[in-house]
Amino acid sequence: MTFFLDLCLRLTVWFLLTADPSPINIGIGIVVCLLIPRSATLSYTASLRDWGEALWQSVVAIPQAYIEAVEIMVRPHRYEDLTRKDVPPRRTPGLVFLDIFVITFTPKTIVTRYHKRGWYEVHWIRRRKPQ
Amino acid sequence: MIDQLINIVSYGCIVVGLVFWLWGTWPLVGPRSVLYKLHTLSVADTLGSVAIVVGLLLKIPSEWPLLIMALIALAIWNTILGYVLAYCSTEEPND
């Protein structure tokens, strides 16, 4: 199933780059996407529900990022803080990537480090001095 | 009528993008820490640029594949770059 998702992602990139819906181009695109080597270390065992959730989170992150951006523009956030965020159990590398992407995409938070023992180190900017 | 509306929205997006750019880039000159500047840069370089590209997209819908590609590249690369820079510029914790 995730193999299929992977293929779809590659085909999307191909068609966006070439922008040519002729049958020859579609054929070339499919062949190229199948021929490009796939990462052997990535394990595609995550459930479809986890993937759907993570993808939905990254869609929601876009308006949220703009809201946060306006917030920190209107009210200055002068203080910095470092916190830990726990990783949900049994995350595959692809999902960890999406998690890091979502956290870093919003302007108030940045992941500075991912510990394999199970947490992200998240850097915040805040309005009030953290205790 | 609709053309005009789209025109206004697209100019609005571009202007918002430029404002984000200015606001996010200005703190670069200041004395703040690298991580703080990364936060403001993510406002400028990711969100501001996305707004500008969306404005362009509304203006020239015929080039949509290219501009959507630009949007994806912008969002993913800039965000991951922010993570890599944050990771590389901070010290390894001792544990």
Place this chain on the structure above:
Amino acid sequence: MNWILGPMLLILLIPIYESFQDEDIWQKMLAFASVSTKTSIMILVISVLRDDWMIGVVGVLVLSVGNASLMLLAQVLKRVNE
């Protein structure tokens, strides 16, 4: 729509100035990241202004390539500083 390039250019000057004035390597890297994104967006704007597809493709490629070189450089610098 030509007026866009003027403000963009002025904003581009900020990170360039910063890269010259700050002696810390990571601050310079931030300025580099900022410049590389801003120039590629400017290339995209130019391509839309001129309705030239070719330049647009270059803009998108520069966007991703510039960032890739930045990541490599950041990793090398991290190793050097240790």
Place this chain on the structure above:
Amino acid sequence: MTNVMTDWDLAAITALLPIAAVMTILQKNPYHALVVRGILGAIAALVYALLGAADVALTEALVGTMLAITLYAVAVRSSLVLKLGIIAPVNLPEIELDNGASNGQQDAQQNSNPEDLVHPVSKSLEEIFNLIHSFEDPQELKPLLEDLRVFCDRHSLRLELHPVPDRQALDHAMETKEVHGVALVNGDSSAHPYSVTVRVERLYELMQTELNPAISTLSTTTIKPPPAEKPLVSDASSR
């Protein structure tokens, strides 16, 4: 919306190129110069695209920015180094390094937990890296090494210590050009606690003016090429 672009815009953007070029050559630290070179590459790509040369802009971005910077970064890192031979107890990091690598692999194999198997290679690499850097400065050389570190920072050199067991090995390392210089602890009778010998003329000149003369005496030697290289020369001439 047409392709009319004011001359002012064109002139202003093009003027960025010489500015960035001047900034690049004004940098003293090679790593800073690399970063500014990246900025120069980005601006050059913009100017080329502005003037309509899409192919040149793409080449500048791919070769000029990415390839050149990566290669230069590696070149600068591997060449700007001062290798200093010292006498230290045989606790060579290389020996531990092998153990560390194999331990890492064993750990990865024993653990059947899929999460730990995610990056077996990077994990062991990390361990190797920590081991190399866990080598600490020998206590008796501390003052000299502090002085040398200041010197190296000023010239953006990297100080790399080559610990060897005895004097003989030290001389051998010098002869085979494995190290650029050696540092020795003088006896108590001497006026200076340390003596440093370098075989690179330029290093000698710089150190002569910048190292603290109260700490160490400085000398230089020239290493003759070992006779074993002769057959190679005749081999080359016979072709």
